[in-house]
Amino acid sequence: MDEKVITAITLSNLPAGTGLSYTYDTLNEKGEPVSTNNKGFFYVRDEALKAKITDIFNAAKAHLSK
Numbered sequence: 001m002d003e004k005v006i007t008a009i010t011l012s013n014l015p016a017g018t019g020l021s022y023t024y025d026t027l028n029e030k031g032e033p034v035s036t037n038n039k040g041f042f043y044v045r046d047e048a049l050k051a052k053i054t055d056i057f058n059a060a061k062a063h064l065s066k
Contacts, residue, residue, distance in 0.1 A: 002034055003027045011053055018044040018053055 008023040021041045026034045044050055 001029070004038075007037075011056065013057075014043075016043060018050065020044055020053075 004024045004026050006022055006024050010021040012019040012021065019041060020043075021039065024038050024040070025036045026038065028034050044053060
């Protein structure tokens, strides 16, 4: 069975809400790449996940003032 491995995540504040984009690779049973640089996206609707993302944005903002 192939395994999908997340390689990057981007969070965006968009007019319709918070968007989460991700990039992933698919690996075969031997750990060899089958496909790379695949992309996906979804709007975050789950309230618990939104709270965690808010914490991430706040941490990033704290670094702006340093």
